[in-house]
Amino acid sequence: MDKVRLEGMIFYGYHGVLPEERKLGQRFVVDLEVECDLSQAGASDRLEDTVNYTSLFNVARDVMEGEPHNLLESLADDICKGVLAASPLAVSANVKVHKPGPPIKGAVLSGASVEISRRRTS
Numbered sequence: 001m002d003k004v005r006l007e008g009m010i011f012y013g014y015h016g017v018l019p020e021e022r023k024l025g026q027r028f029v030v031d032l033e034v035e036c037d038l039s040q041a042g043a044s045d046r047l048e049d050t051v052n053y054t055s056l057f058n059v060a061r062d063v064m065e066g067e068p069h070n071l072l073e074s075l076a077d078d079i080c081k082g083v084l085a086a087s088p089l090a091v092s093a094n095v096k097v098h099k100p101g102p103p104i105k106g107a108v109l110s111g112a113s114v115e116i117s118r119r120r121t122s
């Protein structure tokens with residue numbers, strides 16, 4: 001299966017369970033991979049025959065810069081669902097949402113992340 005990827009998208013959002021995260025906000029990094037058949041696009045060289053990168057970016061941006069979520073899991077799930085809804089050629093979506101420097105007292109780590117995959121069911 002062919003794949004379209006957007007890697008290292010950086011957004012600022014107000015997600016998290018702590019009041020400080022909701023008030024101050026923080027950076028999030030999103031990686032997105034979409035499985036699809038790109039053979040028609042390869043033959044035609046037409047944007048209409050592929051998964052539009054701008055559309056994928058806009059889905060991720062709308063979720064990440066939209067209504068606050070408590071969990072990274074919920075953010076990733078909403079992005080996957082949005083990608084599958086917006087891209088008829090998408091067979092599946094894999095999303096990684098990374099929170100650099102999560103507020104964990106005494107922790108030394110570069111970040112926390114979740115990765116979720118969803119497939120089209122119909």
